[in-house]
Structures are given as C-alpha cells and as structure tokens.
Amino acid sequence: MARIFCIANQKGGVGKTTTTVNLAAGLAKVGQRVLMVDLDPQGNATMGSGVDKRQLELSVYDVLLETATIAQARVTSEKCGYDVLGANRELAGAEVELVDVERREKRLKEALVRVADDYDFVLIDCPPSLSMLTLNGLCSAHGVIVPMQCEYFALEGLTDLVNTIKQVHANLNKDLAIIGLLRVMFDPRITLQQQVSEQLKSHFGEKVFNTVIPRNVRLAEAPSYGLPGVVFDPAAKGSQAFVEFAQEMVERLGKP
Ligand code: ADP
Ligand code: MG
Numbered sequence: 001m002a003r004i005f006c007i008a009n010q011k012g013g014v015g016k017t018t019t020t021v022n023l024a025a026g027l028a029k030v031g032q033r034v035l036m037v038d039l040d041p042q043g044n045a046t047m048g049s050g051v052d053k054r055q056l057e058l059s060v061y062d063v064l065l066e067t068a069t070i071a072q073a074r075v076t077s078e079k080c081g082y083d084v085l086g087a088n089r090e091l092a093g094a095e096v097e098l099v100d101v102e103r104r105e106k107r108l109k110e111a112l113v114r115v116a117d118d119y120d121f122v123l124i125d126c127p128p129s130l131s132m133l134t135l136n137g138l139c140s141a142h143g144v145i146v147p148m149q150c151e152y153f154a155l156e157g158l159t160d161l162v163n164t165i166k167q168v169h170a171n172l173n174k175d176l177a178i179i180g181l182l183r184v185m186f187d188p189r190i191t192l193q194q195q196v197s198e199q200l201k202s203h204f205g206e207k208v209f210n211t212v213i214p215r216n217v218r219l220a221e222a223p224s225y226g227l228p229g230v231v232f233d234p235a236a237k238g239s240q241a242f243v244e245f246a247q248e249m250v251e252r253l254g255k256p
Contacts, residue, residue: 002117003143003253004140005143007020008144008146008161010128010160015185016147022228023245024080025228025230026244028081030247037122040091041092046084051077056088060108065098070115073085083118105136106139109140144176144178146180147213149185155200155203179252181204209245213238
C-alpha cells in the first residue's frame with residue numbers, strides 16, 4: 001500500500017517542485033515504485049519529469065472531475081523511472097468547476113485508493129496557495145513534507161501552513177501530520193542560514209529531516225532538459241543529497 005505525501009508550502013519559489021521530482025527520482029533509484037502527482041496548473045513537475053504538459057491526453061484535471069481514472073490518465077516517465085499524473089493550464093479551471101460538486105475535497109483521495117497497491121510512494125506537488133487543489137492534496141495524504149529555505153521570514157510563513165494542516169487534520173483527514181521540514185537551497189557560508197537552521201532544529205526537533213539540500217546550480221539547470229537533477233547529473237552535490245533524502249524517507253517510514 002502506497003504511502004502518500006504532499007510537498008506543500010504556500011510560498012512560491014521555495015523548492016516544492018524541485019523536491020517533488022528529485023525525491024521521486026531518488027526513491028525510484030533506491031528501488032521504490034513511485035507515482036508523482038502534479039497538482040499545480042503551471043505543470044512544472046510534469047515538464048520536469050520529461051512529460052510534455054501540452055501533449056497530455058488526460059491529466060489530473062480529468063481525475064478531479066471524475067471523467068478519467070488514474071489508471072487511464074497516468075503516464076510512465078521511462079527516463080525518470082516513475083509514473084506521472086500530469087497537469088497543465090486546464091487544471092486552473094478545476095478550482096471553479098469543483099465549487100458546486102459533492103465530496104469536492106476528496107476527489108483525489110478516492111481516485112488514489114484505486115491505485116494504492118501499484119506504488120510504494122505517491123508524491124503530490126502542490127501549488128503555492130491553500131486552495132481547493134492543495135486541499136485535495138492534503139485530504140489524500142498521510143503526511144506533508146515542507147521544503148523551506150533558511151531565511152528570516154521562513155518561520156513566519158510556516159504558521160499559516162501549520163494551522164491549515166491542523167484544521168484539515170481535525171475536520172477532514174485524521175491521518176495527516178507534518179512528516180518533516182526539509183532545509184533546501186542551503187548555503188552553509190551564510191551565517192543567517194546557519195542560525196535559522198539551528199532555530200528550526202530547536203523549535204521542531206525530530207521533525208527536521210537530517211538531510212540538507214544544498215544550493216546547487218545543476219538542480220536549477222535540470223528542468224530545462226526535462227529531467228530531475230538526480231537523473232540529469234547524478235554526481236552533482238544536490239542530486240546526491242536528494243538520493244540521501246530518499247533513503248532517509250525510506251528509513252523513517254520503516255520505523256514504527
Ligand atoms: P516551487 O515549486 O516552490 O515554486 P521550485 O522547485 O520551482 O519552487 O524552485 C524555485 C526555483 O529555485 C527554480 O528555478 C529551481 O530550479 C530553483 N531551485 C530549487 N532548489 C534549488 C537548489 N537546491 N539549488 C539551486 N536552485 C534551486
Ligand atoms: Mg512548483
């Protein structure tokens with residue numbers, strides 16, 4: 001049975017998509033069966049997994065509107081070693097179209113149940129908002145992975161997300177918990193980043209992943225080749241860190 005995780009943070013540009021595709025590729029590399037779900041109408045995680053969002057016949061949009069199943073809409077990214085339930089601009093319309101339908105926040109959850117045995121991990125890339133799309137992600141998941149940069153306002157932004165997760169936990173999804181905070185784009189030469197990193201650890205303790213993802217230009221270059229860094233340049237420091245993170249995830253989940 002698949003373990004399902006949302007990669008969420010309501011801020012844009014904090015590394016959600018980079019984390020999603022590289023963790024997916026890292027997990028695939030250590031032998032896990034992975035489905036990557038793109039819930040962002042920008043479709044960056046789709047493109048970054050080698051799947052052309054403009055050529056999708058079916059996407060996560062069809063799954064949310066129940067005009068297709070995940071088994072019909074998923075595609076395999078041969079290069080990356082995982083399956084992709086893609087997204088494109090069409091998904092922006094789902095927000096409005098779902099307003100009046102029943103079980104609107106549970107559509108993705110119900111669809112995932114039917115493919116749960118096909119995977120060890122499902123990773124959901126969320127858009128930078130606390131919208132109906134993100135809510136569908138949070139309702140589906142066992143846990144949330146929060147990528148964050150160690151900057152001055154990082155902790156402040158976290159409060160909104162933590163409150164949303166608490167509300168979803170209380171009202172819609174008893175399973176939901178923050179699995180961990182992942183420090184990304186980390187530059188150890190910057191004193192402030194070290195300080196914020198220490199604050200995070202003292203404040204959130206075990207919830208901060210041991211693995212730290214460094215700022216690494218190869219991770220930023222990889223999407224223009226339609227690949228996660230882990231596949232594009234496996235030897236790069238950032239790629240190695242993501243494989244290490246994949247191993248940490250597998251180990252953490254092995255423990256009761
Ligand atoms: P989000 O999905 O939260 O909007 P992205 O994953 O798209 O964020 O990342 C924002 C930008 O930062 C992208 O251009 C991406 O390539 C770059 N980036 C992300 N992580 C790293 C990293 N560890 N090192 C260097 N650049 C990174
Ligand atoms: Mg993104």
